[in-house]
Amino acid sequence: MNLKNAYVMITGGSSGIGEFLAKELAKFQAIPILIARRKEELERVQKEIQKKYNITSLIFPCDITNSNDREKLKNFINTIPRIDVIVHNAGITNHGTFLQSTEEALRKTFEINFFSIVEVTRIALPKLLDQPEQKKLIILISTPSGLYGIPERFAYSSSKAAAQLFLESISHEFYKNNIKVLIFFPGYTRTNLRRSGLTSDGKPLQEEQEKKAKNPEEVAKIFRKAIQKERKYVFTNLTGRLIFYGRVLFPGLLDFFIRRKK
DSSP: OOOTTOEEEEETTTSHHHHHHHHHHHHTTOEEEEEESOHHHHHHHHHHHHHHHOOOOEEEEOOTTOHHHHHHHHHHHTTSSOOSEEEEOOOOOEESOSTTOOHHHHHHHHIIIIIHHHHHHHHHHHHHHTOTTSOEEEEEEOOGGGSSOOTTOHHHHHHHHHHHHHHHHHHHHHGGGTEEEEEEEOOSBSSSGGGSSEETTSOBOOOOOOTTOBOHHHHHHHHHHHHHHTOSEEESSHHHHHHHHHHHHOHHHHHHHHHHHO
């Protein structure tokens, strides 16, 4: 895909992978449309993109899990000339055992990681369908944990897997409209995900960053190249690839290693 003048809507665009992907795409003259809850952080990213790349990005403060906010987002999207790419980046992690879990924490995880993706896609899809002859992409920033049932990640794994299958399912409905679905599986990345997530019983998650975590700038560059090449599945480390292929090729061995790591 040619990124020049492409309108790219990114949820969770005020920090982490979303922020650095917006900057990486702006470097190639794409026009980011940034969606997130924190207006001040959206404005900061917008100013930084303008100053460094001379690209005027669009911003819209919005809680995509809130139906009233999504209605406002729909009105905002109607004012945009077009949307070429949707990046579903906003998400939350959830760590803990099933026996310790609560229904409320599980539902909150699915609200962010699954239902908001369904509803934002529903809202933005008409804009993509307005351009039947042009290439369009819908992208999910998923996780290797969404490829297999990971111990003490049941809510996170299942919510991400549900979002992936949703987008893969509708990709068959809209392939004649030149809409492709891409799924990205970043490994450990230095973001605030582990400090903004939940335990399975709904408490704030406080976990240390993985020592081998990649910088978000590095991950954003990998994803930018994948968007240009329109690669369907993209990994940033060996672990993701092993889980992806191991589920089918050597599931027993994969079970052994996952349980051993735990």
